[in-house]
Amino acid sequence: MVNSKNLISILLAIVLISGCATSTKRDVANQIGKKPVPAENETSQVIVRDDAEAEYDATSETETRLVSHQESIELPVEKYDPLLLPMPGDVLASQSTAISLDELEALAQANNPTLVQAAAQVEASRGAAYQAGLYPNPVVGYASDQIGINGTAGELQGAFVSQEFVTGGKLKLSRAKWTKQVAVAETILSAQYTRVLNDVRIHFYRTLAAQQLLAVQGKLLENAKDNLQTHKEMLNLGQTNQSGLLQAEVDLHRAQLKQQAAENDLEQEWRNLVAMVGTPELQCTTLRGRLEPPQEFYDWNSALNQLLESSPEIVAAWERVQHDEITVERERVQPIPNILVDVNFGHNFETDNSVAGVTVGLPIPIFDKNQGTVDQALADLNRSRADVKRLELSLMSRLSTEFRNYQTACQHVETYRDEMLPKGKQAYDLLHHSYKERRAPWPDVLMAQQIYLNLQADYIMSQLKYHESEIAISGMLLTGGLAEPPAPVGGGHINAVPKPR
Template identity: 65%
Template sequence: MKRAIQIAVSIAMVMVSGCATGPERHLSKLKSAKPGVSRASELEEPPYVLALDDDTFSEPAKNVSQSMTRQVAHDQQLATPIEPSESLLLPAPDEVDNEQSMGLTLETLEEMALSNNPTLVQAMAQVDAASGSAYQAGLYPNPVVGYASDQIGIAGTAGELQGGYVSQEFVTGGKLQLSRAKWSQAARIAETNRSAQYDRVLNDVRMHFYKTLAAQQLVEVQKQLVANAKDNVQTHKEMLNLGQTNTPGLLQSEINLRQNQLNLQTAENDLEQAWRNLVAMVGTPELSRTTLHGTLEPTEEKLDWESAFHHLLQNSPELVAAWEKVCHDEITVERERVQPIPNILVNVDFGHNFETDNSVAGVTAGVPLPIFDDNSGTIDQAMADLNRSRADVKRLELTLSVKLADQYRNYQTNWQHIQAYQSEMLPKAKQVYELLHKSYIMRRATWPQVLMAQKNYLDLQAQYIDALLAYRETDISIRGMLLTGGLTEPPAPLSGGHINSVPKPR
């Protein structure tokens, strides 16, 4: 009987000797810690420990288990979680030992966007167009110069009077000054829209930058989750050999591994899409993907509602442009009111009278009488536009208030989530991981428990990254006065209408 037991023990030891020798192989990637990220000092790990009851096996079986345990020794060291004083995020791929690695910062991308984004060219073109209209509207009418002949054919001559004339319209009522002031105001609106477009471009670049940075960090977290799942599968295989789990448990660990691999593929695809959107917003779609340098974590003080609301109403380019439109329409009303004042038409004739052999000249002057057309209809239209513009200011204030309330709600929620992750959830998850690891070293916890604690810690880090991204997007939106649409054509300073549909702007 003893001989049979000894043979069984020998066979079992031979079978186990072919197993992989370390449930911590997945942590090899964690060992290459980056600058600014603490890591554990290298420790000689104890053998893998299983919690077994004394009466689980017979004495020979216990000896087999202890022998197998000694064979499953670790060749690598366990990287402990990040120190509380440092970032709770895992090291980003751009954090390398030397700082000569290539990468892009937010400031660099902003400069590139301001140089390459086509909507900024469009916004500047609208400023130039409105400025051209302002210049044109204030120009004096050109004189008319012509040839004049009178009584052609008398006595077979070419005419009794041969000469020329000059005709000039003299504009009255300050029409030209008002017209130029009106279109200069349109140029100011275009300039405000141009400034708003700069904000839109920069806000969108910042949002896409942080989306790409978050996707970049999520890929790293997913890679570590895959490594964790691989170790979990290997651990279940070893436990199955020891009789400490069953086939369904092993199959479930393999399913979890495949799910994590799919999550990693999704994260990599998300990163690729985020990069393409970023370089498109910058205006350089041909730019090859590289590492981004930056941090997702808040660097500014928390905004309060009153200051955010006051800042928006005082500085929103959309509201500034709306008030400038009111001023423009007020000038338009004045311009149309002086339109019926008749301009003076002066005509000067000069030439030679061949009948009397004298040089002669003549002057005629006239004014159009505003009897039938006193421009009252256009004045009414200008007044209606002015009333609409004044109401539009109030409408825009209310619309921005609603948008800000929605964004601030999200901002406040995201801020609260970040604080909870930073102050409680991540530190506690880290503490659980550390305590279980210490217990594992002291042979008081099993390796699957350590793996589960590590997985929970990594899952919380992924959620933390999502919360940071959501916070960044709302923070940029509020501080950027709710301006987005960096690839949308900037609005025209004025809408077309009857008043402005004449050959010469007025």
């Protein structure tokens, strides 16, 4: 029989061996990346440290280990690491069907109907220019005089030719006027190409951003599901109340609604994109491209100078001024009378001779000197000259608004890229590391992950706003890729005559 001293020694040895085994179990679990499982009847203790890392240690070990994957399941860090999400500058383009911006632009140039309309206006103006310079047709006819006299076929039987000779260089001026309208129509066609390409690019980046936002919202939904499961376990252990669980459920529903909205946004943007391209039958696919903006940005003076020097709207306005100047000259020579010549020839049965005759006439501009039309042409010329100035001021005002948006977007992009995203990542990494060291609760890690994902979503929107404003500035503020192209020149009385002049 064992005496009392030996019994006490044996019990102490058993306690020491059990303590060593529990400590070893914890160390192995930490080394292989598993969450340590508390030993039976192990008492929760508050760990207090005096070093600089004590800021995460105001939590019990039980709270630190509360996650939805507690039961001896390895929790890979990568599953919750936002850095392994598709970065905002990259697009998910693993599918072989991914389509690029260049391909969409080529499709738009071949299928957008407004380009056909603008090209038709060019051809119509060319036809009018050709028609305006054509000489009047001669008139050929049959002539007879005194038919039936004394039972004869008439005194004279023959034919006549009548021709109008245009004077004052009217035809040359008319053709020059309409040729200038051809130039206006060509400028409008060029502007319409820019409008279409600008809108295709804008809708491409909107669709690309919607595609990436959907991926981020999917990760936020996973975060909300994990948060709800964590609160359920905390409620079971008495570490939260029903209010906290209900709030986690609300957060999950909010994340689900946001993901549904992101899906709807992607569908809408894709429909807008294929409509702009002119191929509504194109199936929804992944876009291949980047949202990351360049490092160099516009300044106000260079943007304004480029706009005023190269804007098709201003070029077309100056061409309309030249068109109206030619119109004034054309209307001023309109009163110069054209010469009308008639030549007739035939046989005189009374004298039995072949005869011919010539008549020459011209209208005398006594009452109608075309003075009213000249006044109208001068008024149109003054209006066109004022329109150039109006366009310059309007473009400057529109550029001012767009440049403000551009500057704001650039500032946001730089701040998110250089400051907020790196710090959000660092905060997440620190909390995740502290959690693995059992010095931070899992809800704090989820909150850091949620903040970082929201920063990514905000960064995507900032990049989108940058591209929208940058395309507007570099694209001469031209938008409306599905709007009917404007007419080269407005209609009026001068252009309402049967023959262009």
